[in-house]
Amino acid sequence: MPSSADERIARLEDLFASLPGLGPRSAARLVTELLGTRKSTAQAICRTLADALECVHHCPQCHTLTTQPVCDLCADRTRDASVVCVVETPADQKAVESTVAYRGGYFVLMGRVNPLEGVTPQELGVDKLVERIERENVREVVLATSYTAEGETTAHVLAGVLKKRFPELRVTRLARGLPSGVEIEYTDVATLSRAITDRR
Amino acid sequence: MPSSADERIARLEDLFASLPGLGPRSAARLVTELLGTRKSTAQAICRTLADALECVHHCPQCHTLTTQPVCDLCADRTRDASVVCVVETPADQKAVESTVAYRGGYFVLMGRVNPLEGVTPQELGVDKLVERIERENVREVVLATSYTAEGETTAHVLAGVLKKRFPELRVTRLARGLPSGVEIEYTDVATLSRAITDRR
Numbered sequence: 001m002p003s004s005a006d007e008r009i010a011r012l013e014d015l016f017a018s019l020p021g022l023g024p025r026s027a028a029r030l031v032t033e034l035l036g037t038r039k040s041t042a043q044a045i046c047r048t049l050a051d052a053l054e055c056v057h058h059c060p061q062c063h064t065l066t067t068q069p070v071c072d073l074c075a076d077r078t079r080d081a082s083v084v085c086v087v088e089t090p091a092d093q094k095a096v097e098s099t100v101a102y103r104g105g106y107f108v109l110m111g112r113v114n115p116l117e118g119v120t121p122q123e124l125g126v127d128k129l130v131e132r133i134e135r136e137n138v139r140e141v142v143l144a145t146s147y148t149a150e151g152e153t154t155a156h157v158l159a160g161v162l163k164k165r166f167p168e169l170r171v172t173r174l175a176r177g178l179p180s181g182v183e184i185e186y187t188d189v190a191t192l193s194r195a196i197t198d199r200r
Numbered sequence: 201m202p203s204s205a206d207e208r209i210a211r212l213e214d215l216f217a218s219l220p221g222l223g224p225r226s227a228a229r230l231v232t233e234l235l236g237t238r239k240s241t242a243q244a245i246c247r248t249l250a251d252a253l254e255c256v257h258h259c260p261q262c263h264t265l266t267t268q269p270v271c272d273l274c275a276d277r278t279r280d281a282s283v284v285c286v287v288e289t290p291a292d293q294k295a296v297e298s299t300v301a302y303r304g305g306y307f308v309l310m311g312r313v314n315p316l317e318g319v320t321p322q323e324l325g326v327d328k329l330v331e332r333i334e335r336e337n338v339r340e341v342v343l344a345t346s347y348t349a350e351g352e353t354t355a356h357v358l359a360g361v362l363k364k365r366f367p368e369l370r371v372t373r374l375a376r377g378l379p380s381g382v383e384i385e386y387t388d389v390a391t392l393s394r395a396i397t398d399r400r
Contacts, residue, residue, distance in 0.1 A: 005267040008252045009290075015245050019230055019238070026221045032289050033220055034249070035256055035265055036310030037323055045215050046250045049234070052208045053242055056235055065235055067205040089232050090209075110236030123237055 009035070061132060063125040064090055064108035073097075073106060080104040084132070085142040086158065088112055088151065096144060104142075107132070112145065113154040121157055130165055140170040147176065209235070261332060263325040264290055264308035273297075273306060280304045284332070285342040286358065288312055288351065296344060304342075307332070312345065313354040321357055330365055340370040347376065 009031055016027035034042040058064070059071035066072075073079070073093075083104030087093045093106050109124040132138065143158055145151035159171050177195040178187055187195075209231055217227035234242040258264070259271035266272075273279070273293075283304030287293045293306050309324040332338065343358055345351035359371050377395040378387055387395075 005252075005256045005265050005271075008248065008256060008267070009265065012245070012248050012252060015241060015248060018241060020233055021222075021226045021229065028291055029221065029289075030219055032265075032291075032310060035252055036258075037319060038219070039253065041215060041218060042249060042253055045212070046246055046253065048208065048212050048215060049242060050246045050250075052205075052212060052235055053239065053246065056205045056208060058236075065205050065209065065232075067208070071205075089229075091228055091232075110232060119237060 058110070058125065059108075060128070062106045062108055063110060063128055064093065064106070065110070078103075081136045082138055083140045083142065084129070084138050085144050086129070087144050088146060088154070092144065092146075102142075104140075107141075109145075109154065112150040113157045114150060121161055124154075126158065126161055130161070133162070133166060133169065138169070140172060142172050142174065144174050258310070258325065259308075260328070262306045262308055263310060263328055264293065264306070265310070278303075281336045282338055283340045283342065284329070284338050285344050286329070287344050288346060288354070292344065292346075302342075304340075307341075309345075309354065312350040313357045314350060321361055324354075326358065326361055330361070333362070333366060333369065338369070340372060342372050342374065344374050 012031045012034075013024070013027045016022050016030055017024045019027075022030070034045075055067045056065045057067075059066045059068075059074055061070055061074040064071050064073075068075075080103050084107050085093075085096060085102060085104055086107045086109065087096060088109050088111065090108055090110075093108055096102055096106075107125075107129050111119055111124055113119060113121055113124065129141075133141070141162060143155040145155045145158075155173060162169055162171055175198070176191075177198055178184070178191060184192070212231045212234075213224070213227045216222050216230055217224045219227075222230070234245075255267045256265045257267075259266045259268075259274055261270055261274040264271050264273075268275075280303050284307050285293075285296060285302060285304055286307045286309065287296060288309050288311065290308055290310075293308055296302055296306075307325075307329050311319050311324055313319060313321055313324065329341075333341070341362060343355040345355045345358075355373060362369055362371055375398070376391075377398060378384070378391060384392070
């Protein structure tokens with residue numbers, strides 16, 4: 001443990017600055033506030049985070065965060081076990097669930113492949129997914145990662161791993177095209193050209 | 201304590217979202233990463249934050265954060281006790297110190313007056329400052345808060361409190377004008393007009 005106030009504060013700043021979306025300056029401001037005028041928030045974060053770290057773990061089936069042996073969705077026997085939808089985060093899973101258009105299972109990566117930050121497919125639990133495809137005789141995997149550079153990379157890497165291991169497996173991506181309620185005139189070029197290519 | 205994983209995660213997200221510079225979406229991403237792929241960082245934050253909250257406290261003289269009974273700077277007997285420079289954060293204090301142009305004492309607010317978030321002058325330790333001015337016979341207070349809306353408000357409110365209490369006290373602000381190494385042509389209008397008004 002560091003000894004002086006400055007060292008403690010510097011260590012906290014470094015830890016926060018290493019998190020996504022926070023730079024050195026915003027981390028410094030955060031730490032000043034946490035130890036200065038927001039001590040009660042800081043104490044609550046300490047308590048809640050320690051508690052969550054102890055109780056919350058990855059679901060052995062779908063890799064999402066849960067406090068139960070298996071998460072609620074995986075415990076639901078009415079879901080179609082032959083299809084697995086791969087999403088990046090629990091928030092993405094909630095978005096897909098809210099459509100009521102999908103009744104299969106999920107696999108939540110809890111991140112995106114990012115070699116620069118050491119986030120490999122293994123880190124995202126791909127071995128668990130492979131084992132599940134084998135065990136439950138899954139016939140389709142829907143790669144519902146974002147259409148951003150990181151999301152596309154993740155989908156590409158996962159598709160490679162799965163196709164190599166299971167040549168018979170159907171690996172799909174969500175359809176791309178015009179969003180609902182949009183006018184052609186105001187659609188960006190990339191979306192429109194994709195919608196023309198994939199027309200049906 | 202909340203019971204399910206969702207409740208724990210939602211509580212953590214709310215806590216992080218209440219901090220400056222973090223919105224609901226960035227807080228959600230942060231929590232997913234902390235409990236997912238960055239558990240070791242999360243554990244380190246828990247430990248370091250709990251340790252800092254226990255050992256780090258406000259210096260009774262200048263309100264900055266310290267682990268000692270009095271901070272190093274306040275313990276330094278060679279400083280001129282008759283002048284107090286009021287800064288917003290330890291980072292601002294470091295910036296002023298680095299100039300070597302100032303040899304007086306400091307008062308670190310650890311924040312800015314913000315009535316909407318309940319940050320009053322009292323919250324920022326103004327009573328401690330008033331007591332110190334009385335005790336040490338301070339003759340000048342330099343209000344070195346930022347020239348932003350929040351910083352200006354803070355200076356204005358503090359100047360009001362101090363002037364009312366000590367009519368004889370000299371209350372100053374840092375000089376405003378053109379920064380060093382800048383060309384007149386490329387200076388913004390607000391800075392230039394201020395530099396003309398305050399010409400000497």
